[in-house]
Amino acid sequence: MNARNIIVPVLLLLVADSIGCKEDDRNSFGEPCAPEVCDDGLSCYAGYCEEECVEDSDCQPIEGWKHECHAGQCQIACDDQGACPQTLATPLACITEWCAATKSD
Secondary structure, three states: OOHHHHHHHHHHHHHHHHHOOOHHHOEOOOOEOOOOOEOOOEEEEOOEEEEEOOOHHHOOOEOOEOEEEEOOEEEEEOOOOOOOOOOOOOOEEEEOOEEEEOOOO
């Protein structure tokens, strides 16, 4: 057996492992995200990691804000002035009636 037949697959495996998302690299609730980088029970919604849900009580409270379950995803409602909470790790802005992450420069 040629040594190259063993070394090349091992190197590819090491490279793939170093590039892949490690459990420690996954984002928590309210942190910026891209698909597939949120902790278990969270998914990337509107630019930040948001909780998956079945009912409103599955959504952790955010003091002073409506945090409701819609179509299996918790969503933060904008207030009457079109504002969103600024207490999460991601800046949010009101898009129609729901809060979404603002673009980072």
